[in-house]
Structure formats: C-alpha cells, structure tokens
Amino acid sequence: MFFLGQIVATSAALACLDQSTSTIEMLLKRHQTGDWGNVHHEDASANNFAINAGLRIISSYALEETGQIIWIITEANRSVTTLLLPDDY
Numbered sequence: 454m455f456f457l458g459q460i461v462a463t464s465a466a467l468a469c470l471d472q473s474t475s476t477i478e479m480l481l482k483r484h485q486t487g488d489w490g491n492v493h494h495e496d497a498s499a500n501n502f503a504i505n506a507g508l509r510i511i512s513s514y515a516l517e518e519t520g521q522i523i524w525i526i527t528e529a530n531r532s533v534t535t536l537l538l539p540d541d542y
Contacts, residue, residue, distance in 0.1 A: 454485050455504050457527055462536035466523055469538065473516040475523075477536060480514055484525045484534070490514040491522070507531075 460481065462470075470477060483490065487504075489497045489512045500510045510527040524542070527534040 454487075455510070455527065456531040457481065457485060457534040458530075458532040460534050460536075463538065463541045465538045465541055466536045469516060469519065469521045469523065470536075473518050473521075475514070475516050480512075480523060480525060480536065481534070483514065484510070484512040484527070488512075503529075 462477065487501065489500050491513045492511070496511065502508070503510050507529055509529045512525045514523050515521070516523060522539055524537050524539060525534060526537070
C-alpha cells in the first residue's frame with residue numbers, strides 16, 4: 454500500500470462513474486493494493502517498483518457496463534491521486 458494524497462477526479466470520469474456500479478472507493482482500493490487493472494506486464498512491474506522508489510503509479514480499469522476506461526494516477530510525491538479518462542490526459 455501507499456499514500457494516495459488528495460483525491461481528485463475530472464468531471465468526465467465522475468460522469469462515467471455515475472453510470473456505473475463501480476465506485477471511486479472500489480477503484481481506489483484496487484489501485485492502492487496493487488491491482489493495477491488492465492495494464493501491460495511491464496507497466497505493472499514498473500508500478501511495483503514505483504511504490505518503494507517514489508515514482509508515479511498508474512492503473513487502468515474498464516467499467517463493466519460501458520467498457521469505458523478509467524485511469525488512476527498517483528503522483529510521484531504522493532501529493533495527489535487523480536481519476537480521469539484517457540481523453541482527459
């Protein structure tokens with residue numbers, strides 16, 4: 454586990470989550486406990502390294518109802534974690 458800092462989300466991500474049975478809390482728990490979702494093996498390995506090295510951590514989850522992708526990014530300094538759509542990046 455790692456510190457998430459302030460939790461923020463884009464309006465587009467919030468709108469998608471409003472249409473889903475997935476909640477922010479569910480996705481953040483997966484992210485914080487090392488379930489990176491739909492990321493490549495190399496990115497999962499990089500996330501595992503980043504936890505102790507103080508680097509940025511990114512997860513990617515597909516919402517069941519729509520298939521919409523939600524990214525969660527925790528910044529390297531652990532000051533903020535953002536929920537966003539890939540198009541928001």
